[in-house]
Amino acid sequence: MNRELVTKLYGEIDKFPIFDAHTHIDANRPSAGSLGKILSYHYYTELCNSAEYEEGWWSPDLSDDELVKRISKKLPLIHNTVQFSWFLTLASEFLGVSREDLHDPDKILKIHEDSKKIMGEKGYFESVVEKSKLKRVYLTNQYNEKLEGFDTSFYRPCLRIDPFSYFVEKGNPLQEISKITGKKIEDAKSFDEALDALFKYFSDKNFAYASVSSWPNTDIHPVDNIRENAIIKKILKGEKLSAEEHEDHVSYTFILVAKLCRKYQVSFHLMIGVDKEVYTHGVQFGTDLVNSVNSMRGYDYLFNTFPDVKFPTSVLSDTQGLELTSSAWIRHNVYPSGHWWYSNNPVDIERELSRRLDVVPLLKLIGYYSDAYYIEFILPKFRMYKYVLSKVLADKIESSKADPNVEEITVDKALEIAWKLLVENPQRIFNDTE
Amino acid sequence: MNRELVTKLYGEIDKFPIFDAHTHIDANRPSAGSLGKILSYHYYTELCNSAEYEEGWWSPDLSDDELVKRISKKLPLIHNTVQFSWFLTLASEFLGVSREDLHDPDKILKIHEDSKKIMGEKGYFESVVEKSKLKRVYLTNQYNEKLEGFDTSFYRPCLRIDPFSYFVEKGNPLQEISKITGKKIEDAKSFDEALDALFKYFSDKNFAYASVSSWPNTDIHPVDNIRENAIIKKILKGEKLSAEEHEDHVSYTFILVAKLCRKYQVSFHLMIGVDKEVYTHGVQFGTDLVNSVNSMRGYDYLFNTFPDVKFPTSVLSDTQGLELTSSAWIRHNVYPSGHWWYSNNPVDIERELSRRLDVVPLLKLIGYYSDAYYIEFILPKFRMYKYVLSKVLADKIESSKADPNVEEITVDKALEIAWKLLVENPQRIFNDTE
């Protein structure tokens, strides 16, 4: 590693504005509000749960004060992790505390107390935005959210389709959508109309894409209206779907969503390959895992049938990395998007990023998104990515100097690549404005 | 990266002659003939199709002149790729144009015009061969090709078995083989005899191996003659095979081919794991993809039953990389062969090469083949490999100096390893001559 070169590149890339193409931020309450809330992020609760499990040590009802008391003692057990490094960065940047103090469980209680005031201050949010150089934050919105009360020049809504596809039997999403849209869902046709109304509403609010976190080995195939009519009737009656009916409903919904993405000219963002709720002793959001046996073959029909819809795509497993890269290499409507969750670690980012830069047309790559729950997490996560990016680019610069077969990559050229990954590409792909 | 050491190694390795163990070159028309034809190579058309899709922009009927006009504008979109770097290398080496000009879409039209003359000149082919230090080029021949009219001391035929195994229902390969060999195929026995005659013909022409590009999760198992008789009858009548019948026919054919490889003492080259024609908006040859879910378990029967047949083997997915390496580690008749297609990128070559060098007996490794369609592509592709090889060897040299557990690898020793990978091993494994 050429440390000087990496430092130089990182110094420049860190100055770039951030377009964060996927988050779980609540636009009406973007900040964590306290260090306790920061530590309630599942990356910390799940790692501490894993490092030192004690039945009952965590519950979703814990107050932030109580959580801080309990989790601060466990934090030293995860000091080695990159997730902890995010905590260091955000707490030192936004709360002005020293990294040393953040390593001390006893001091964390006091920092938590102080944080309530700091994070509650007028101007705090703006200072986070400014320090992070945040230009745009994409949201993850549920179908029943009111997209109001936030700055639409800063936030951009995105419609999550999981509740009425995979989780259609959880709660009463179809009835709920009927109510919201005024289109009573009774069969396939009225389901189409209700979703159209939903998309119309999101479109009026300038949403960027529909998105889904898909289960391993999902297979999208055509399902006719007669079949879907019967499925919807079962759902409405509260009868349990068979595995085949569930798959067919998911397929029907994916295809319907793709049609609406085409109509409203937005992307369909796929996040492929998570097994839900497999760990029964986990904290909230800390129960899902990656499955290494998972091909992208199940999406062929979707990609082929909607050549005019863009599919930004993330994969959860490293085993799908080359599949995604190869798909983006030949398929015009597949766009590799960021590095998701379990693959969002320096080792896997480095390999995938280097691969993508070698064989996928540059304009198709969406560099990174934070997946953050609070605005404070965007900076540290992007910084991790930017540092890995600097290392990858430095390696390519160095290698290009000895390699007689490729163009020498200058620092300027490398920074141009970084700019495309981080700014230009997401803006163009999601029809974002300056 | 020790740049000086890499440069030194590369400088030596680049001087080695090339034995290109797998190409798609037409021995009767080895050169592209123009830059337009070079750019019609699917690596360029598919990347440009992916980078900026426009319905109808490409068709197989486009003249080279028209293609150049259309594709040259899209080329800047793939400037970042290694595939583009091959274009730079070959056009600067064989056409004498500057890399700068090759970055300029407007100049490419003129270069294309000039290229027709240069590539048509007497001595041009010989100069490509000389500059590339080409010693032997292996072909991919169809069963119905006349193996005539080319220099057999330079080209070596290889028999592709896909048309009468996987694609037996496409066209009338069995009828065609009957005609060619004079052995009428009516059942399993006559199929055996006809293929024997075909192998005899290829053997008389000194072919190197039978080869196949196999589909994911192919399972080779014994199929008896009664079953195969029934399948062949269906094929001849033009009736559609069931999935099981198709699998059985493929199995029967693989086993028959292995028997004939044994009889004629040639290798059976496997290229494992491609899903055919999955992208419906692709250019010619730009529609197939890799599948990450694919075990080599389905080849156990084949490998076990023919201990006296060599199986040089390539895998398409990175997920099979360790499987191939481990198979070659213990199985005496499995030979890791090159880095194929979607795995033919610097990141994946580096990992697989390093792994193979660590745990597989050196004499079993076939370093690289180009898979080229035109003679001009051999040099740039081999150079990419040779550069990665130089980096891997430099890393091993450096590491060996600090590692008290291994022998220090000298530069001479490293070059000896490279020579085996690139020259000695393919020669010995394919019974090639000096």
Added chain:
Amino acid sequence: MNRELVTKLYGEIDKFPIFDAHTHIDANRPSAGSLGKILSYHYYTELCNSAEYEEGWWSPDLSDDELVKRISKKLPLIHNTVQFSWFLTLASEFLGVSREDLHDPDKILKIHEDSKKIMGEKGYFESVVEKSKLKRVYLTNQYNEKLEGFDTSFYRPCLRIDPFSYFVEKGNPLQEISKITGKKIEDAKSFDEALDALFKYFSDKNFAYASVSSWPNTDIHPVDNIRENAIIKKILKGEKLSAEEHEDHVSYTFILVAKLCRKYQVSFHLMIGVDKEVYTHGVQFGTDLVNSVNSMRGYDYLFNTFPDVKFPTSVLSDTQGLELTSSAWIRHNVYPSGHWWYSNNPVDIERELSRRLDVVPLLKLIGYYSDAYYIEFILPKFRMYKYVLSKVLADKIESSKADPNVEEITVDKALEIAWKLLVENPQRIFNDTE
């Protein structure tokens, strides 16, 4: 690579004592006794078999003298491998011969002769232990072994469960266990009681864990007593189990073993993903392979149902690497353990180790075990790991200096990490004593 830094780290780490958490050493005959026996280790016989196969060149009945004669000629064919480097290290360290001589097939015969005397000398074993800084060696014991006659402060028994789970139809393990324990196995209940008695015996001998080498895609699920009663009756009658019955028996046994691990407060060590006896021309122990298609999903029930049992886990394939890392990231009772067999090579160790250090709580990582058959192999295998570890830590140190987001990793901090991986963690996880 910062050679000076790597050398410095390695120099320190090499001084650490070794706690070898998994071996196949015979505590009553730990030393190989001769160089011939060293070369009978399947890593050498299988590589030589693979490098130059000759029918009949090897048989399990060969005397060590005869084996040395035959294998010494083939050894030069595997000089490039890391497995050969282990041979260099152990023979130079314990026999005092030069590495140069070990490269000469003719000299190996003489070294073998000399080795019989050296390895038979009083004090030889102790000198190996001292040179290797061996503190604890874990064994792999069969259910029918007498755990007697060895130093229990040095060796620690571990119970292998494969014979009465996967291989229950091979030999008569159930009848054998009945005899040993005095609990006649006739049905599920008496199987429970007999295994309890077996665990009681092992527990009295201070065993560390139950272990199993599991087949790909094993799925653990509850099996009721009525079903298991019927299965056991079939086994006892010598009737062949159906595939479903076999799976159910394996599931029943895994769950029973987990219950007993809970009762006797020991770990259940899983080694996931080996296809047994797939290569029919292999030497002994050289016939099994890795399968890339293999998810950890089949262990969810086991992990979830026994939150109070620790599951140190190794995976055979690289494709399961991120699955294991992610499981250990969120699951409190999964502990990544070492680098097993086909994944025990520098390339795969480096990636997995770096990944684990980035996202798994440090205290959960068991750095390495040797899997050795003779005491002489522990040192070279651990040295290989320690060297890769030194490189990974040196890279992290270097990177941390340029990375403004993470704590700078000092040399002391890096050595502390290494100590935890190699000493502190295995001791704590396996309830080992100082």
